[in-house]
Amino acid sequence: MEEITIEKLTEENFPVFTSLIEKLAVYEKLTPPGNDEKCRLQKDAFSENPKYEAYLAVVNGVPAGYITFYFTYSTFLAKSTLYLEDLFVLEECRKKGIGRKLFDFCRSEAAKRGCGRMDWTVLTWNKPSIEFYEKSGAKRQDWYLYRFNEDKF
Template sequence: MSGNENTNTEKIAIKKVTPENFNKFIELIEKLAEYEKLTPPDDDAKKRLREDALSENPRYEAYLGFMNGNPVGYITIYYTYSTFLAKPTLYLEDIFVLDECRKQGLGKELFEFCRNIARTKECGRIDWTVLTWNEPSIRFYEKQGGKRQDWFLYRLEGDEI
């Protein structure tokens, strides 16, 4: 966690999602869905998100990014495994900062936070995806040193599984 001041004198902090701040986390997920023009989680999905993050054996980790005490961004991560590296991979599922709070250092702090977790957990790499139309995010990731991979993303969903 940084807690450092950035050039805009906005105090930045990163904190784990807890039962007390979970509703703020959900509000930010809904804002990401709006930004990506996707359907936000329904009530059943929100219950699963709560259980899967806050259970004794969580399926994923979630952290809120704060600026001046206000939650304005978040990340969700989980781990996969690379058989070629024989090491865990940190998978960055979501990184999101409210539009009005972008370009103030929080996204970079959240991304660096992920890097630090990956180092601590001795991960061999960090993976994530980005929508092809999301040019601001593509530029952000490339500025952080991210390299586009030559992979196609495939999916089975719902009854197809």
């Protein structure tokens, strides 16, 4: 039986974390973070007021995935919202309960921290993730996601 643990991101495991982000970029057909972005990721994770939190899923001592989240605020609920930014498991490690363990950890953190809800987005083509979330009881919202990149500010 494989032992799955969830470990908080540290300066020591940060290079593993960024290598997992690069693998997620390949999966999502996106440009991976370059050196400048990696420096900001590190600064933002370990500053006095971190902009996000990250945790690694480790299976028998080997990193197999990660999760990142941060908090927003709902004026209607007057409570924080945990926003799940990334949940990623290496392809060769999928179907072993690692994604479930990361997702449940995130849900637990939202409850523990008194959040009113947990939000995230999923790419429309990512059918395995959509099925996973819907099987977990999550409901798709009737909102459209819009974005400005920094060149439009």
